[in-house]
Amino acid sequence: MHIPDGYLGPATSGFFYVVMLPIWTVAAKVVKKTLKAKQVPLLAIGAAFSFVIMMFNVPIPGGSTGHAVGGVLVAILLGPWAACIAITVALVVQALLFGDGGITAIGANCFNMAFVLPFIGYYLYKALSHNAPLDSNRRVLAAGVAGYIGINVAALLAGVELGLQPFLHHTADGQALYCPYGLQVAVPAMAGEHLLIFGWVEAVVTALVIKFLQKQAPELLTEGRG
Amino acid sequence: MKITTKLWIGLGVLIVLSPLGLLLPEHFKAGAAWGEWGVDEIKELAGYVPKGLEKLSRLWNAPIPDYAFKGWEEKGLSHLSFAYIISAIVGLALTCIVALLIGKMLARKGE
Numbered sequence: 001m002h003i004p005d006g007y008l009g010p011a012t013s014g015f016f017y018v019v020m021l022p023i024w025t026v027a028a029k030v031v032k033k034t035l036k037a038k039q040v041p042l043l044a045i046g047a048a049f050s051f052v053i054m055m056f057n058v059p060i061p062g063g064s065t066g067h068a069v070g071g072v073l074v075a076i077l078l079g080p081w082a083a084c085i086a087i088t089v090a091l092v093v094q095a096l097l098f099g100d101g102g103i104t105a106i107g108a109n110c111f112n113m114a115f116v117l118p119f120i121g122y123y124l125y126k127a128l129s130h131n132a133p134l135d136s137n138r139r140v141l142a143a144g145v146a147g148y149i150g151i152n153v154a155a156l157l158a159g160v161e162l163g164l165q166p167f168l169h170h171t172a173d174g175q176a177l178y179c180p181y182g183l184q185v186a187v188p189a190m191a192g193e194h195l196l197i198f199g200w201v202e203a204v205v206t207a208l209v210i211k212f213l214q215k216q217a218p219e220l221l222t223e224g225r226g
Numbered sequence: 227m228k229i230t231t232k233l234w235i236g237l238g239v240l241i242v243l244s245p246l247g248l249l250l251p252e253h254f255k256a257g258a259a260w261g262e263w264g265v266d267e268i269k270e271l272a273g274y275v276p277k278g279l280e281k282l283s284r285l286w287n288a289p290i291p292d293y294a295f296k297g298w299e300e301k302g303l304s305h306l307s308f309a310y311i312i313s314a315i316v317g318l319a320l321t322c323i324v325a326l327l328i329g330k331m332l333a334r335k336g337e
Contacts, residue, residue, distance in 0.1 A: 001259070002259070002262060003261065004261075004262055005282045005283050005285045005286060006276075006278065006279035006280070006281070006282035006283035006285075007261060007279060009278065028332060031329075032333075032334075033334075035332055035334065036333060037333045037334060039329075039333065040329035040330055041230050042230065043326075043328075043329040044321075044322045044323075044325040044329060045233050045234065045322075046325075047321045048237055048321050048322045048325070049233075051318055051321040052237060052240045052241060052244060052314055052317075052318050053240065055247045055293065055313075055314055055317075056240075056243075056244065056246060056247040057247040057256075057259070058247075058250065058251075059251040059253075059254040059255075059256030060254075060256055061254040061255065062254070062255050063256055063257070064257055065257070065258065066260075067247070067259075085325070085328060086325055089321055089324045089325045089328065093317055093320050093321045093324070094317070095288075096286075096288065097288060097289060097290055097316070097317060098290050098292065098313060098317065099286060099288030100288075100293070102282070102286070103285060103286045104282060104285065162261050169278060171277070175277075176272075176276045176279075177276050177277055177279070178276055178278045178279050179261065180271075180272040180274075180276050180279075181261075186261065189260045189261075190261070193260060213229075216229055220229065
């Protein structure tokens with residue numbers, strides 16, 4: 001889901017930088033108010049987890065690959081705004097150091113994976129686990145569902161962003177200037193592979209870590225309580 | 227043992243296991259993620275290289291492109307796995323440092 005340089009036209013790339021600037025600003029303000037000093041290591045662990053879990057490419061035999069983002073998990077533990085910052089850090093490091101995701105696409109990639117994904121996942125988890133005891137299986141299930149839906153909405157958005165490009169930018173004879181595939185190809189591809197495979201990876205990763213934390217450190221699960 | 231210690235150990239385990247993210251796709255003959263193809267792959271898939279894409283794709287020269295060392299493209303999977311682990315260590319460390327700095331800057335003191 002890391003859109004590389006060249007797949008989005010300047011209008012789309014610029015648009016998502018403009019959209020992300022106020023989101024990053026609000027994230028910094030909210031985190032300043034809510035993050036406790038003792039939670040700082042957890043923020044770093046969350047960012048690091050997101051970074052490394054994205055390296056675990058899962059293959060579709062003979063086809064493409066994909067991976068979990070871990071963003072819903074970070075949101076459950078630290079809230080969606082802190083998750084936004086943590087995932088943004090991971091995505092920027094991936095883009096600058098490893099060329100995983102484009103420099104021009106940082107706005108769009110952060111919108112999909114560092115904003116939409118943790119927010120959808122967080123509020124879904126909150127709704128599904130409403131009033132459930134910290135050690136309940138309902139929380140594990142809620143975390144899995146939230147992970148699945150969160151990454152799928154993000155993948156769908158990436159598909160739409162990519163799929164709009166041939167429509168937005170093409171030469172007089174109809175050749176695309178950026179992503180060559182339109183909505184009718186990009187959306188089913190991105191949505192389909194995440195619905196079938198990669199969404200389940202995010203679901204299992206999120207649910208397993210929540211299960212582990214229920215046993216080891218239930219106090220970490222109080223953020224998403226309500 | 228403190229929970230953060232356990233989580234750091236967990237991250238260490240993930241670093242060691244990270245080459246699975248390289249070896250499994252290789253074993254199952256899976257290619258790039260959808261929409262993340264290089265210029266050569268695009269040409270094969272779409273029949274042409276979009277002009278804007280060609281230009282923009284060269285915009286940034288990452289120091290460790292695709293979690294592999296430059297010039298190691300032709301080396302075997304064991305070399306690539308080694309580079310992958312080093313990439314995981316470097317990337318994870320940098321991510322941690324930046325997140326710690328941001329967290330320290332923002333967090334409420336004394337709590």
